[in-house]
Amino acid sequence: MGEAAPALNDSFGRTISYLRMSLTDRCDMRCRYCMAEDMVFLPRSEILSLEEIVQLANAFIDRGITRIRLTGGEPLARRGATDVAKAIGNRLGNGLAELTMTSNATRLRECAPALAEAGIERINISLDTRDADKFRHISRTGDLTRVLDGIDAASEAGIAVKINMVALKGLNDDEIPDMLRWCGTRGYDLTLIETMPLGAVDDREDRFLPLTAVTDSLTEQFDLVASTHRTGGPARYMHLPAFGTRLGLISPLTRNFCDSCNRIRVSASGQLYMCLGHEDHVDLRAALRSGLDSALDDAVATAMRQKPQRHDFQIATPATQRHMNATGG
Numbered sequence: 033m034g035e036a037a038p039a040l041n042d043s044f045g046r047t048i049s050y051l052r053m054s055l056t057d058r059c060d061m062r063c064r065y066c067m068a069e070d071m072v073f074l075p076r077s078e079i080l081s082l083e084e085i086v087q088l089a090n091a092f093i094d095r096g097i098t099r100i101r102l103t104g105g106e107p108l109a110r111r112g113a114t115d116v117a118k119a120i121g122n123r124l125g126n127g128l129a130e131l132t133m134t135s136n137a138t139r140l141r142e143c144a145p146a147l148a149e150a151g152i153e154r155i156n157i158s159l160d161t162r163d164a165d166k167f168r169h170i171s172r173t174g175d176l177t178r179v180l181d182g183i184d185a186a187s188e189a190g191i192a193v194k195i196n197m198v199a200l201k202g203l204n205d206d207e208i209p210d211m212l213r214w215c216g217t218r219g220y221d222l223t224l225i226e227t228m229p230l231g232a233v234d235d236r237e238d239r240f241l242p243l244t245a246v247t248d249s250l251t252e253q254f255d256l257v258a259s260t261h262r263t264g265g266p267a268r269y270m271h272l273p274a275f276g277t278r279l280g281l282i283s284p285l286t287r288n289f290c291d292s293c294n295r296i297r298v299s300a301s302g303q304l305y306m307c308l309g310h311e312d313h314v315d316l317r318a319a320l321r322s323g324l325d326s327a328l329d330d331a332v333a334t335a336m337r338q339k340p341q342r343h344d345f346q347i348a349t350p351a352t353q354r355h356m357n358a359t360g361g
Contacts, residue, residue: 040096040332042306042339046293050099050264051092053085054300056110060138062172063160065198065227065239069172078301082112084320086119088298091320091328093127099264101132101156105300108139114146121151130264132156134196137182138175144182144189154192156223157183161204162214170203187218194221194280201241208246209253216275223267223280243283250279264294296335304331306339314338 040048058073059066080088089100100120107113121131133147134156140147147155159179161167167176186193195215199205208224215222227240247270250256256270259278267280297305302317314335319327 038096040336042336044339044341046339047096048294048296048336048339049097050101050295051089051097052101052103052295052297053089054103054105054298055085055107055113055116056105057300058109059104059106059136060109061106061136061174063158063174064170064172065200074301080300080302080317080320082110082116084302084317085116088302088316088320089120090123092332093123095332098127098129099132100128100130101134101265103134103297106136106138107133108135108143114143114150117147117150117152124151134158135182136171136174137179137186140182141178141185144185144191147186148189148191152191154194155186156194156196157186158196158198159183159211160198160200161207162211163207166204166207170200193218194223196223196225198225198227199241199243199246200227200239203239205241205246209250212250212254212272212279216272216277219275219277221269221278221280223282225282243281247281254279266293266295296339304335306335312338312340 042048056079062069062071092100102113102117102120104110110116117131117133120128124131130153131151132154133152135158137157137159140155140157157179160170162176162180164176167174167179183193183195195211197204197208197211199208212222224243224246226243247256255273256279257273259269259271261269261271261278265282267282269278269280271278293307297308298316299305299313302315302320303313304316305313314331316328316331319331
């Protein structure tokens with residue numbers, strides 16, 4: 033095992049150890065809270081090659097990143113995604129402590145065995161409803177049966193599943209208790225997420241549901257015990273003794289978590305975003321293609337200096353013009 037890499041620290045004293053890498057901005061769904069119905073995706077010429085993604089991952093591990101999550105768009109929509117996972121997974125135990133993925137599960141039936149072989153031991157799966165009609169409405173194009181089959185495939189491959197559910201007022205809020213029970217009986221953790229003001233999308237303000245109200249309601253139906261469990265991301269957790277699972281809460285508007293932020297994001301085009309809620313970014317693609325290690329060093333150092341103290345989300349006003357899929361979920 034190699035020597036520990038030096039830590040990446042921002043100007044506010046936070047250690048940056050968690051990198052979310054987008055393999056593609058493309059997705060086979062068009063979820064209403066995530067993107068517009070008629071999306072324009074990046075041309076192939078602007079997307080990092082698979083080799084460049086692996087090169088960047090290794091460079092960040094050498095600079096102190098210990099956790100990497102592969103994202104999109106839908107990461108498995110990128111041909112060769114499992115090869116990237118395998119190549120990055122080779123660093124597990126050699127600088128990298130964990131490799132994970134976020135997926136919509138539509139391609140997991142085909143890909144889950146290869147992901148498990150690559151060293152991915154847990155995966156976050158987006159599932160906002162188990163009602164087929166609502167699922168079609170929210171995702172615009174999604175097939176719930178295929179998603180549920182993909183979730184089964186991940187479990188069969190030995191990958192721990194966590195369900196991510198965006199809480200949407202008047203749309204799926206009545207399903208949250210049943211989703212929590214369903215996850216509990218299957219051994220899945222559930223994380224609830226507040227809608228985030230990224231890009232121009234339909235009905236965001238009308239659908240916003242503060243998780244403070246949700247948890248107040250859930251405590252009347254479930255025994256929820258505060259937990260110190262952390263996975264490296266922004267969620268805070270509660271334990272459900274009845275199931276042996278956890279409820280996670282990601283609440284960027286009602287409970288800011290920026291003081292402990294340890295994350296940076298690299299888009300599919302190689303732009304390093306220091307904060308999901310800001311437009312500022314550093315061009316790693318240019319630094320990488322220069323062939324100079326010093327250029328990458330300088331770019332990362334600039335990013336650490338420029339990482340903001342916090343986001344400033346207001347549900348009525350998009351914090352960025354780019355949609356979530358453009359940054360990496």
